[in-house]
Amino acid sequence: MRILVGVDGTAASEPALVWAASEAERCGATLTIVHAWGAHLVHQAPYAGFSWRRDPSYLLSCGSAIIERGAALAQELFPKLGIERRLERGRAAEILLRLAAEADLLVLGASLERLDEGRIGAVLLACLRDCPCPVVMVPPTPCTAEALAFAHAGSQR
Template sequence: MTPSIVCGIDASPQAHQGLNLASLLAERLALRLVLVHAVPAATPDLLLTAPTRVPTNVDQIDFVGRDTGEQLLDQAADTHDVTGDERRLEIGNAAERLCAVAHEEQAEFVVVGSRGVGTLHSAVLGSVSTAIIRDAPCPTVVVPPAMAGPPLDGDRIVCGVQDDEDGPAVTTALRLSRKLKTQVTLVHVLPAGVEVPPAPPVAAPDANSGFEDAQRHALQSMRSLLEHASSDRRGEDEQHRIRFRRGDPTRQLLELAASTEAVLLVVGSRRRGTLRAGLLGSVSRELVRNADRPVVVCRRKPPT
């Protein structure tokens, strides 16, 4: 089976943005595009919260949900030239079904739209995207409701790096950069009050006697990750950069992405546990909520 991109769709404008990006990524990465719409399982509980003038029994709710879902899939498929076999109408929890389809379809990315901050449904969508990021077998691409520019129109990908457990994020950023013909900027954000070292070239020697231990370790980690991820592509990654910033990680990553007109932000996120994981989780969550460009979230490599 050819690998795929799985895209969750519904009737919202945000889902339309996600579908447009998923279609472009599928074309650029030579992957199948699989469209998924999840219909909540009809239960008597739905009747208690349903507005008036809607179906009045479980069977009717189930039929209407399926019919609406089929129409959404048909419209999206017609617009983006998706065959019948690549349309999946699923019954059940949206996050669970999207993750299950991602497993079945050998997905390399799951793409979902984001409603951003301040809307009635943002908490619900946040729980769905958080669950997908946590449980999907591949990186999750979260597309904001308002894009800073045309999708994938630029020459830079910004990748946040905390330490050497961010190998999956770096590998994903480099793979995307090759297919999209962009370069990668690896960024490590230092705490406020810590001196920011000069940005070294990727191939610079490791002698950094003026750096603090934490700075030196971060630099070595980024160089090691970059070298490992690009070891089979010598000569193709010469334009990738390493940068240090200082302050709030979310703000610094967003500002750098804006100033470089990055087409994607790539970050790592752990499933659970440890204080550092909670901090990183909050960064990825805030990026997803506030970014004006797509955010690719990769599960970090667990410590050995």
């Protein structure tokens, strides 16, 4: 079994990562942590000036740090968990949907600002609409050890 979780380095993706790691441990699944980077580089105008924010090596380094930070958190909380890291270049929705074809569950976080307005982001919307596997949207609330224990107890009934 494989659980796929998308991370983008924002506060909204951390509760999703923790929930996905908890579920992967409960089910005996492998956790695949995915970060998409560099989608906007494909559409950069040839006359656009240089910016370190568009430097591929900088973006790759940031993406790698996001993946490693997520993996370290998951490993700290669940030391026996099998973790796979995927750093993919391209549009997040396209990458997640492609990788979800080989997953049993896709887990994504949601931005609090958008949820408060009754909206969801474009990536989450695309995945909810087109995903070949079930999708879990985790709201951006702190996930405490007590909440995880409660969730585990409820899932074992």
